[in-house]
Amino acid sequence: MFKEYKSIKEVVGPLMLVDGVEGVKYNELVEIYQESGDVRRGKVLEVSGDKALVQLFENSQGLKISTSKARFLGKSLELGVSTEMLGRVFDGMGNPKDGGAPIIPEMRLDINGSPINPYARDYPDEFIQTGISAIDGLNTLVRGQKLPVFSASGLPHANLAAQIARQAKVLDDASNFAVVFAAIGITFEEADFFISDFKRTGAIERAVLFMNLANDPAIERISTPRMALTAAEYLAFEKDMHVLVILTDITNYAEALREVSAARKEVPGRRGYPGYLYTDLATMYERAGRIKGKKGSITQIPILTMPEDDKTHPIPDLTGYITEGQIILSRPLHKKGIEPPIDVLPSLSRLKDKGIGVDKHTGKKKTREDHADTMNQLFAAYARGKECKELSAILGQAALSEVDKLYAKFADEFEKQYVSQGFETDRSIEDTLNLGWKLLAILPKSELKRIKDQYIEKYFPKTEE
8 A cells, every 4th residue: 555645844956855754665666746636756765764855756846845745655666678678769767768659568677676696696708799809809898797988078989889789799699689778868969879870770679778868857867777787687687688788878877876965965975976886886887797597698888988087086996996897998099080999008808818719628619719819919019019109209210120110010000900990890800800910910920929839820911921
């Protein structure tokens, strides 16, 4: 039985205080009925004695508290899920936004999810091909991993997100792959870009989109990624699908969290963000993974814009602690016209070694036997090439040896050919590895000290000798 109260005492911004309540729980849904018949929704943020603090999903403007009633529904926010969600666009609260019919749910799930028992987790070790060389070849994404993209304002992270969503696949089971895409606090223009890109390429057929716009309420922004993850958990663990979840932009999510925290008059932590920002982000990121005995998996790519390009800002800083690496977009590369402007040297995928090469125990081919060696050699050669270019900028070309000049040439060609592939090119892992060998052929064979002789014999381009 629902409990109704006429004891609404105060409304401050999006917050409302209800007095004399009994048995009300944290996160419980609330409906506010007005005399006019207008209904607004909210959820319980805090319970203290017989007082409940309610956060409204909609604007509180025009709310007349003397004649309004608060009804507590006894449940938290839920999402109705079904395989019909694929190919559909929803708002941040899970309502259809594409003009289509409402989903007939197969089940209703709490959007906060259930924690995965650490003992039940399976280790991520299967390669996911994004079709982007700088990720597949050097910072490989593995099924069940969380690998964030650290971007900055003005960089093309939206194009990169759309490209990954369009191209990503699991090589041995591409048919059972789905993308759940959540856009948090984006502009109408960006939302239109994502929806039209998904429709243009046909990627929408295997995708579920959740769109929260910048003018939507802050509380909806906090629910959007959880809606997306709930849909992903259903597809992965109930329908055995490999699900890639892309969340953009986590910075907007954290800003909404700070706004709600300030409205609650909580003691602020670093840069005004709440002290529980780490815990809150972890409750989202840790919903990625694989479970023993289940075929499906959830792989996460959260995208965030670093305020003032600062890697030490609380949002990228805490995200880096929780996730398994990061892909970093570079402003200098973007200015050079390199697309996507992925800076491979500071980027890192901590699980890349697990998802590449050939499995030692089973002999199963994940990518190709030479992947690990060529990856290490490309990293080393690019790092040295950049050093040589810096040296020549200071001391002039004459200060470089002949080998140093080759390394400088390698660095330029590596950026032009390997990193800069454009947002429409989809490269297979074979294409990426072969391109790596073609670039390494710029250097003398004697410099390839990180690659086994048998691989040099087998893969080094013969025409370049």
